[in-house]
Amino acid sequence: MTQQGVQQFRLPDVGEGLVEAEILSWNVRPGDEITVNQIICEIETVKAVVELPSPFAGTVREVLVEAGTTVDVGTPIISVDTGGGGPEPAAEEEAEDEGRQPVLVGYGAKAGATRRRPRRRPGAAPDGPGGAAPNGAAGPRATPAEAAAAPPPRPASGGPAGRPTVLAKPPVRKLAKDLGVDLHTVTPTGPGGTVTREDVQRRHGAAAEPSAAAAPEAAPVPAAAPDRAAREERIPIRGVRKHTAAAMVGSAFTAPHVTEFLQVDVTKTMKAVRRLRERPEFAGLKVSPLLLVARALLTAIRRHPGINATWDEDAQEIVVKHYVNLGIAAATDRGLVVPNVKDADRLPLPDLARALQELAETARAGRTTPAAMAGGTITITNVGVFGVDSGTPILNPGEAAILAVGQIRDMPWVHKGQLKVRKVTTLGLSFDHRLVDGELGSKALRDIGAWLTDPEATALAWG
Amino acid sequence: MSITTAQEEPELIQLLTPDGELREHPDYPLDLTAAEKRGLYRDMVLVRRFDSEAVSLQRHGELGLWASLLGQEAAQVGSGRALGADDMAFPSYREHGVAWCRGVAPKSLLALFRGVTNGGWSPDEHGFHLYTIVIGAQTLHATGYAMGVQRDGAVGDGGSAVISYFGDGATSQGDTNEAFNFAAVNNAPVVFFCQNNQWAISESNDRQTRVPLYRRASGFGFPGLRVDGNDVFASLAVTRAALQHAREGQGPTLIEAFTYRMGAHTTTDDPTRYRIAAELEEWKLKDPISRLRAHLAGTGEGDEEFFAAVDAEAERLGEQVRQECRSLPDPQPLDIFHEVYAEPHAHIDRQRAEFADYLASFEGAGAEGGR
Numbered sequence: 001m002t003q004q005g006v007q008q009f010r011l012p013d014v015g016e017g018l019v020e021a022e023i024l025s026w027n028v029r030p031g032d033e034i035t036v037n038q039i040i041c042e043i044e045t046v047k048a049v050v051e052l053p054s055p056f057a058g059t060v061r062e063v064l065v066e067a068g069t070t071v072d073v074g075t076p077i078i079s080v081d082t083g084g085g086g087p088e089p090a091a092e093e094e095a096e097d098e099g100r101q102p103v104l105v106g107y108g109a110k111a112g113a114t115r116r117r118p119r120r121r122p123g124a125a126p127d128g129p130g131g132a133a134p135n136g137a138a139g140p141r142a143t144p145a146e147a148a149a150a151p152p153p154r155p156a157s158g159g160p161a162g163r164p165t166v167l168a169k170p171p172v173r174k175l176a177k178d179l180g181v182d183l184h185t186v187t188p189t190g191p192g193g194t195v196t197r198e199d200v201q202r203r204h205g206a207a208a209e210p211s212a213a214a215a216p217e218a219a220p221v222p223a224a225a226p227d228r229a230a231r232e233e234r235i236p237i238r239g240v241r242k243h244t245a246a247a248m249v250g251s252a253f254t255a256p257h258v259t260e261f262l263q264v265d266v267t268k269t270m271k272a273v274r275r276l277r278e279r280p281e282f283a284g285l286k287v288s289p290l291l292l293v294a295r296a297l298l299t300a301i302r303r304h305p306g307i308n309a310t311w312d313e314d315a316q317e318i319v320v321k322h323y324v325n326l327g328i329a330a331a332t333d334r335g336l337v338v339p340n341v342k343d344a345d346r347l348p349l350p351d352l353a354r355a356l357q358e359l360a361e362t363a364r365a366g367r368t369t370p371a372a373m374a375g376g377t378i379t380i381t382n383v384g385v386f387g388v389d390s391g392t393p394i395l396n397p398g399e400a401a402i403l404a405v406g407q408i409r410d411m412p413w414v415h416k417g418q419l420k421v422r423k424v425t426t427l428g429l430s431f432d433h434r435l436v437d438g439e440l441g442s443k444a445l446r447d448i449g450a451w452l453t454d455p456e457a458t459a460l461a462w463g
Numbered sequence: 464m465s466i467t468t469a470q471e472e473p474e475l476i477q478l479l480t481p482d483g484e485l486r487e488h489p490d491y492p493l494d495l496t497a498a499e500k501r502g503l504y505r506d507m508v509l510v511r512r513f514d515s516e517a518v519s520l521q522r523h524g525e526l527g528l529w530a531s532l533l534g535q536e537a538a539q540v541g542s543g544r545a546l547g548a549d550d551m552a553f554p555s556y557r558e559h560g561v562a563w564c565r566g567v568a569p570k571s572l573l574a575l576f577r578g579v580t581n582g583g584w585s586p587d588e589h590g591f592h593l594y595t596i597v598i599g600a601q602t603l604h605a606t607g608y609a610m611g612v613q614r615d616g617a618v619g620d621g622g623s624a625v626i627s628y629f630g631d632g633a634t635s636q637g638d639t640n641e642a643f644n645f646a647a648v649n650n651a652p653v654v655f656f657c658q659n660n661q662w663a664i665s666e667s668n669d670r671q672t673r674v675p676l677y678r679r680a681s682g683f684g685f686p687g688l689r690v691d692g693n694d695v696f697a698s699l700a701v702t703r704a705a706l707q708h709a710r711e712g713q714g715p716t717l718i719e720a721f722t723y724r725m726g727a728h729t730t731t732d733d734p735t736r737y738r739i740a741a742e743l744e745e746w747k748l749k750d751p752i753s754r755l756r757a758h759l760a761g762t763g764e765g766d767e768e769f770f771a772a773v774d775a776e777a778e779r780l781g782e783q784v785r786q787e788c789r790s791l792p793d794p795q796p797l798d799i800f801h802e803v804y805a806e807p808h809a810h811i812d813r814q815r816a817e818f819a820d821y822l823a824s825f826e827g828a829g830a831e832g833g834r
Binding site: 012016049050 | 525733737738
């Protein structure tokens with residue numbers, strides 16, 4: 001497997017007892033010259049995003065694992081041609097030492113990754129007389145007692161003397177006993193050939209049906225199953241997706257949500273956007289309607305601080321925040337992330353524009369740090385970019401309100417008593433009804449709408 | 464009636480400013496030769512390079528864990544170089560710079576974090592106890608040891624002192640507070656050297672204490688001082704004075720070395736989850752090595768040739784420890800039986816024999832049982 005001068009770098013356990021990591025990105029390509037400790041890739045574990053330095057100097061031969069793939073600790077991820085021996089002989093020896101994986105310093109090695117050496121045949125070992133040793137049914141090892149009593153590798157099932165040991169956890173054994181299921185008749189589907197709780201229940205269910213009772217094998221698989229499996233794609237739930245799901249479920253089932261909607265004529269806001277773009281303060285900056293929506297929300301928070309708050313269940317307190325870390329939901333290649341602009345309420349408009357722009361660029365590049373996502377107090381989700389009018393957004397956990405902004409489009413609208421074509425959008429405000437009553441939520445949404453209807457007059461009137 | 468807590472601004476003892484300017488302190492005079500200053504600089508650069516290599520070795524899969532000292536070089540080298548040959552140090556698990564000053568080979572530290580030894584060096588030989596992972600426990604060990612020194616009569620002229628290293632998080636432990644009290648009541652010749660690196664893993668200082676840490680000492684009845692832990696001169700001068708105070712039989716001192724952990728808590732930790740990048744940038748301006756370099760360059764006590772030579776030596780050290788780490792021998796399964804009792808022990812002997820038989824039961828096994 002290892003050629004002379006070609007070294008493989010196996011995925012190390014960069015934490016304490018991690019079993020896998022996702023390769024996020026590669027910094028090197030085949031043919032690149034690399035030095036020792038040069039950063040070759042970035043990986044994400046359940047604990048952290050970590051850069052991996054190369055243990056070797058040489059030429060990259062092959063990148064063995066594509067970015068975006070999750071692999072077990074110990075998997076070779078890159079091979080490097082170190083030029084025939086080279087200055088790093090120690091690792092070479094280790095790589096060729098079969099049966100031992102020197103990079104596995106933690107506890108993360110899978111059972112299948114370790115090879116057991118065979119025991120000597122005669123019963124020299126002081127094992128107990130029974131089959132009490134944790135002996136794998138399909139493993140290469142047999143207790144001396146079994147080896148002596150039953151020379152054929154697998155005794156016929158049903159023979160009580162030479163039955164293979166069934167792997168099952170004690171609660172599963174108890175369940176089998178309670179249900180009267182013989183574990184030897186159950187087809188194991190668990191990891192390492194273990195019998196799971198479901199296996200026992202399936203066997204029990206099959207036994208309960210008269211037609212299947214006689215069949216010793218597992219319940220018949222529906223004929224359509226293989227076909228269906230071929231037409232389905234199973235995507236592992238990991239990383240951002242897993243985090244998003246947990247946050248959404250946590251939020252939706254903890255905070256009772258109410259969503260209110262308001263259609264707003266934003267013609268004047270769109271004019272203001274155009275005029276701001278021409279001002280020197282905004283030279284080189286992206287001025288979007290979102291910027292003014294953010295400012296409208298910040299103004300509404302100043303008038304109604306109760307929507308910028310959190311419900312502290314443990315302390316039995318409502319925490320009203322006198323600062324605004326404004327979250328912006330962003331769709332990225334890695335999934336939904338919600339970074340926030342710290343102290344957004346204190347930023348002059350050009351600085352807010354710059355902060356929003358940087359936040360979006362960082363998110364798109366997949367470089368949003370956990371710190372940038374922590375500590376948000378309220379969120380805007382701009383569903384309008386997907387061409388829809390509104391939605392019922394789910395609160396970012398720990399926040400009391402979230403504002404959805406729909407697409408801005410030409411609509412027939414009664415303006416100054418006449419039917420006109422105006423720029424119209426729909427705002428949707430979800431709030432946590434434990435701490436925000438309908439009155440407070442409505443007033444806040446109305447103010448956001450009023451500000452966007454006439455930014456200049458409201459700015460003057462409200463200061 | 465109103466109850467208030469005094470909120471005076473803490474005094475920070477500093478001899479070398481972040482810009483590399485030397486300032487005399489009336490209570491802590493320090494007279495160093497140019498060669499001694501260059502020695503401190505070399506210590507810090509080499510220790511930092513060793514530490515960064517150890518972080519890389521963990522990422523290579525060669526170490527199970529590493530606790531980086533990045534940013535704390537001055538506190539460790541300053542206090543470590545203050546120790547005399549007869550003094551005894553009780554470290555936590557991050558005192559790689561003190562270990563360096565006590566002559567413990569870098570590979571001995573790596574062996575512990577590689578999991579191929581339970582200790583790594585002889586505490587007696589180096590006057591440097593084994594690393595203690597349990598937070599704050601070594602403060603009690605140090606206090607007990609110091610009380611032993613006292614009972615041996617090794618206090619007074621030509622006496623020796625004990626120093627215990629711990630972090631800000633350890634000050635919240637019962638053990639540390641017990642040690643403070645025992646040391647005070649018994650007037651033990653011990654220096655409590657707290658490296659306040661601002662973060663106890665993810666807990667910030669303000670979640671650990673209501674008063675500056677050095678003021679804890681006054682409640683127990685002994686002096687406490689806060690020193691700029693990124694200033695190697697101040698760390699050296701203040702620790703020297705406190706050790707001398709202890710040797711002369713005047714009892715314990717608490718030194719709070721105010722510093723910053725520039726890296727992660729350990730290689731398992733991700734500090735971006737709990738602290739902002741701006742904080743790190745602020746502390747980079749107070750970097751212990753760059754300020755001494757600025758001082759040496761400014762006074763002409765160090766020239767470009769010297770700095771380049773130290774950098775080259777550091778690179779060689781990095782390579783050396785990498786090779787040494789990879790060639791550390793694995794322990795043999797039977798070794799563990801040698802390390803339970805100092806004297807022969809019949810029960811352990813029987814267990815060893817049984818285990819040796821078990822290992823020999825595998826096909827192709829050698830006499831010692833192989834791996």
